[in-house]
Amino acid sequence: MQSQVETAKNLIGGKWQQSTSGQVFYDVSPADTSKTLGAFQLSDNSDVRAAFESARTSFPKWSGTSPIERGKLLFKVAEILAGEIDKFSRLLTTEEGKTIQESKGEVQRSVDLIRFYAGQAARLKGDTYPSSTPRTLLYSAREAVGVISILTPWNFPIAIPTWKMAPALACGNTIVFKPASKTPLIAYEFVRLLQSAGIPDGVVNFVTGSGEKVGDEMVTNENIDAISFTGSYEVGARIQKLRGGASKMIRIQLEMGGKNPTVVDEHADLAKAVQLVTSSAFGLTGQACTATSRVIVHEKIAAEFKTKLTERVSKLKVGNGLEDGVDMGPAASEAELKKDLKYIEIGKSEGAKLLLGGDRPSGDYYERGYYINPTIFSDVASDMSIARQEIFGPVLSMLEVRSLDEAIEVANDTEFGLTSAIVTNNLEAALEFAQRSKVGIVKVNRTTPGVELQVPFGGVKHSSSDIFKEQGEEAIEFYTKKKAVYLSY
Ligand code: NAP
Numbered sequence: 508m509q510s511q512v513e514t515a516k517n518l519i520g521g522k523w524q525q526s527t528s529g530q531v532f533y534d535v536s537p538a539d540t541s542k543t544l545g546a547f548q549l550s551d552n553s554d555v556r557a558a559f560e561s562a563r564t565s566f567p568k569w570s571g572t573s574p575i576e577r578g579k580l581l582f583k584v585a586e587i588l589a590g591e592i593d594k595f596s597r598l599l600t601t602e603e604g605k606t607i608q609e610s611k612g613e614v615q616r617s618v619d620l621i622r623f624y625a626g627q628a629a630r631l632k633g634d635t636y637p638s639s640t641p642r643t644l645l646y647s648a649r650e651a652v653g654v655i656s657i658l659t660p661w662n663f664p665i666a667i668p669t670w671k672m673a674p675a676l677a678c679g680n681t682i683v684f685k686p687a688s689k690t691p692l693i694a695y696e697f698v699r700l701l702q703s704a705g706i707p708d709g710v711v712n713f714v715t716g717s718g719e720k721v722g723d724e725m726v727t728n729e730n731i732d733a734i735s736f737t738g739s740y741e742v743g744a745r746i747q748k749l750r751g752g753a754s755k756m757i758r759i760q761l762e763m764g765g766k767n768p769t770v771v772d773e774h775a776d777l778a779k780a781v782q783l784v785t786s787s788a789f790g791l792t793g794q795a796c797t798a799t800s801r802v803i804v805h806e807k808i809a810a811e812f813k814t815k816l817t818e819r820v821s822k823l824k825v826g827n828g829l830e831d832g833v834d835m836g837p838a839a840s841e842a843e844l845k846k847d848l849k850y851i852e853i854g855k856s857e858g859a860k861l862l863l864g865g866d867r868p869s870g871d872y873y874e875r876g877y878y879i880n881p882t883i884f885s886d887v888a889s890d891m892s893i894a895r896q897e898i899f900g901p902v903l904s905m906l907e908v909r910s911l912d913e914a915i916e917v918a919n920d921t922e923f924g925l926t927s928a929i930v931t932n933n934l935e936a937a938l939e940f941a942q943r944s945k946v947g948i949v950k951v952n953r954t955t956p957g958v959e960l961q962v963p964f965g966g967v968k969h970s971s972s973d974i975f976k977e978q979g980e981e982a983i984e985f986y987t988k989k990k991a992v993y994l995s996y
Pocket of ligand 1: 658659660661662663685686687688689716717718719721722723725726737738739740742743745746762763764765795796897899925966970
């Protein structure tokens with residue numbers, strides 16, 4: 508089977524090349540592990556070095572291209588992708604496991620992001636200032652930062668590369684992109700699409716391979732001017748440490764994990780709360796950095812909420828995301844499945860009460876992939892591992908509180924700070940929560956996942972390096988630098 512699959516190559520300087528290691532790794536579908544989707548280059552540091560040299564060589568010409576021209580090219584990329592939403596969505600579901608509706612949403616988001624930044628290219632403006640010297644024009648101008656190292660996770664394997672690459676390209680930067688090893692195929696297809704749209708040789712360079720093996724080169728290569736990383740806190744912290752010791756000061760953007768709470772207040776509409784928590788915790792198989800993994804419920808409504816939530820979640824259909832009627836796809840990989848099951852055992856051993864799930868669905872159909880049942884624990888205390896560590900799967904912890912103050916305290920009792928939500932019909936509770944929640948994104952009567960592309964995105968605490976936000980116009984701040992020009996005559 509493996510010998511029949513296509514072997515994808517690295518793209519360096521506009522040429523598709525084999526890795527110097529001569530080795531490949533294979534990509535399998537989490538919904539059916541008998542399906543091998545492709546072979547990918549297991550790159551060496553020498554491949555990464557060549558990719559950065561190519562990005563450096565291509566930088567002067569690309570950054571010197573009119574932003575209007577760069578914008579036009581990006582509009583073309585968006586049009587091609589818009590015409591291939593079905594193909595990319597099927598590929599995404601097959602490779603990552605999310606349902607086809609979720610995939611369509613993600614690919615459409617990529618199209619929208621590319622259009623947004625294509626438009627931003629014509630708005631790369633500076634400011635003019637009054638000068639204390641007569642006959643002086645004083646202004647600021649934006650310039651591209653240079654060569655960008657882009658490292659992305661597997662859970663949004665087209666949207667996240669897009670929200671980094673589209674603004675980077677619009678601003679005139681060149682790129683070395685290493686996708687997650689669990690989802691290299693959709694990344695490869697996206698890079699092929701960029702090439703077919705006419706992005707010039709060497710502007711986007713693509714290398715696949717193990718982060719453990721080439722990660723250090725991806726963050727310490729001397730040609731790097733900026734790093735944009737999304738992934739786990741552990742890897743993010745390692746990058747921060749490595750760059751702390753580097754001689755060249757560069758800008759770094761690290762977006763990392765979450766342990767996001769949804770508070771269900773005593774004034775909540777319970778039907779709405781059940782619907783929002785079900786979607787936030789089990790949508791995308793719980794594999795979103797913004798997923799709700801803790802639900803913090805007021806004791807007055809806890810019993811009723813618990814019953815209704817369990818009833819609702821027990822009806823979710825687990826299966827292959829390509830099939831009609833499936834609500835929740837598999838875990839994205841064997842490692843993720845094992846991690847979910849490990850945390851379920853930890854939850855039980857720490858004294859939490861298993862309300863639902865906690866195991867894998869049975870039968871031949873489910874044996875084929877990395878399927879797991881949606882799982883809910885009640886009686887969870889804030890100091891238990893399942894309430895503190897990022898599980899990154901469909902495992903929800905329910906904690907009970909006696910007041911809004913306690914709910915806010917528990918919600919903030921985490922090292923992470925990405926998103927949070929409250930479900931309430933009480934304006935005061937909503938405003939109080941929005942003000943005191945220590946996160947980058949806070950919501951009222953909405954799901955914790957789901958953000959709009961024109962708004963700054965990012966977390967605080969261990970969820971983010973929190974210097975530069977992503978998306979919206981904030982991305983332009985990261986991918987450009989400002990020069991002050993004094994012109995006297
Ligand atoms: P990960 O293991 O940290 O990997 C992320 C990327 O970094 C992958 O491309 C990975 O390559 C690479 N990498 C691995 N080790 C590296 C090293 N030593 N140096 C440099 N790069 C290295 O994260 P993941 O499992 O793919 O993704 C899940 C995590 O991402 C979760 O924690 C989730 O919360 C977070 N996430 C955050 C956001 C956000 O915006 N805040 C969004 C989505 C996901 P390999 O795949 O080859 O290991």
